[in-house]
Amino acid sequence: MLHIKEKKMSDVDAKELDRLLQQAFDTASKLYQDRGFQRRVGFGKRPALVSVDLANAWTRPGNPFTCDQEKMDNEIIPGMQKLLKAFRAQNLPVIHVTTAYEITDRNAPFTDMGLWHDKIPVDVVDLAKPELWAIDSRIAPVPGEYTLLKKRASSFHGTELAGILRANGVDTILVTGVTACACVRQTICDGIADGFRTIAVKEAIGDRVPGAVAWNLFDIDAKFGDVHTVDECVAYIDGLAQTAVAAE
Template identity: 70%
Template sequence: MSDQLQDALEAAFTEARRRYAERGFQRRVGFGSRPALINVDLANAWTRPGNPFTCENIDDQIIPGVQKLLSAFRRNRLPVVHVTTCYQVADRNDPYTDMGLWHCKIPVEAVPEDRPDLWAIDSRIEPIPGEQVLVKKRASAFHGTYLAGFLRAAGVDTILVTGVTASACVRETICDGLADGFRTIAVRECIGDRIPGAVLWNLFDIDAKFGDVESVDTCVDYLDGLRTAAAA
């Protein structure tokens, strides 16, 4: 994204934040006592070059940020869920496709189930034993999946969400997470998109209405602080 576009967006958001604050928006949902990490669509079709879903800032920003979060979750023995997307019936002419009507808008047939190399989680943040790998069919990681039940059974009250895209699957997951009763935290440096400006706009709007946008460092400090509090 160009500096000119970023400066224009930031100027617009400064005024928008003022207006929202006057109306009582931008409240804080805050961190709870039992977090889980939800990595959304950080699979090869989104993180590697050459696919319709390939996103920006993966190598230099998103993967390093997620690696830092994963380390914190793992050393504190907290739950991690890796979410990906694929389809058993990727034929757009088949009336019984599990793509639903989404293929009428975007090329979801690009991630068929028989191409696990595409929908496998990026090896740089590869799941380890004990971490969930969840396959979804729609934008939200909650829609039609066992995610909410798994989190509740694990005693989770807070979800830290990373991944792609800010304008679709990440946003929908955060909205549904809040609706299902979880404190929702969007990890700023760990969220990406394909379109310049989409991340800034969506993080601004999420922070105003659906969750708290926090930095990786703030989230890591929170995770390590839980261990310190438990020891005390």
Template identity: 70%
Template sequence: LASIANAWTRPGNPFTCEHVDDQIIPSMQALLKGFRKYDFPVVHVTTCYQITDRKNPNTDMGLWHNKIPIEVVAQSDPELWAIDSRIAPIEGEQLLVKKRASAFHGTYLAGYLRAAGVDTILITGVTASACVRETICDGLADGFRTIAVKEAIGDRVPGAVLWNLFDIDAKFGDVETTETCLKYLDRIGQAKLSVHP
């Protein structure tokens, strides 16, 4: 699962995170190459809202308009919620638009992954303290082994990545380096090819 849109990667946005250019994007690019090499499922995740007017009873934001800058997540500005072009989806990859922190909550994700025969998910993106953490917790609750890819996770708040990865590793999933995850992809990819050449 890759979760990183322009609102979180491009300079000058309220959600822009640390270490995007020097660490997160290069790690995600390497992982995407590994996933695509073996034709493993890739799900790109972003967040946006159709109705951001808090007075409108049909708003799809719930109460989040009290906590986040609504102009950054408005569906009417696709440039902000589009996946960063450096790690953009290619044809055949899923783009999931979520409404809550977790990529699982209220979405088709668990069913899609099960239908694809997935039992382990690698989580990348931002932010460690919200979307990444909630997705990992819900992934575990839905019966998936979850792996947080250390170099491919970021946050706006200094120190948040280190603390959340420590806590995730202790309670909810595994935290592994990009290098370890690439070796894992090669191992299961080669096994897949030996069964279905």
């Protein structure tokens, strides 16, 4: 991987940013509620877990795509482990999404990168280097789970995701991963547009930029899906099993 130096915000700066964001959210919430936003889409009857770009190029240090390592190691990965345990116990669908490109030469006359490499360094995520796009070993897929390769921000854009979900009777997607401002957000927006109940799992979503997670989760909760904690999502999954037993 490439080695990238990171400059972290001090604890004081981070707390002040959180304070200012919360102040903005409080003001915006009143406006939204007065205008009929922030309604609830709710959980459905059959969920799938859609984990976006929790691959080594994003979860491990030393890559241009590397996300906040403290949050990754202490919140996102442990949160994913809890969710995976719950989903696997109920034999519910899990889709691991990753991103990589076969033609990474920016001067090539044809490339599967499209024009995105003109904005961000997608050329570093080479399909020939699985150590970059492989799902983090701490949350690695197990037999029966699907790994989906995408080329664009949304996990739905130009992929088989919607068809797979519908074929398996899924009505709800619990979305985790990175980044909050791009691939996670776009997946959630396209998910609700395609008719799925969209749930953003709060502690299991990250980014590279301070404040990006908080702002995007606030805005998603107002317009495109419901934001729930890991524990709330696990309780929902566990509740499905209890409902099934009661119905027998």
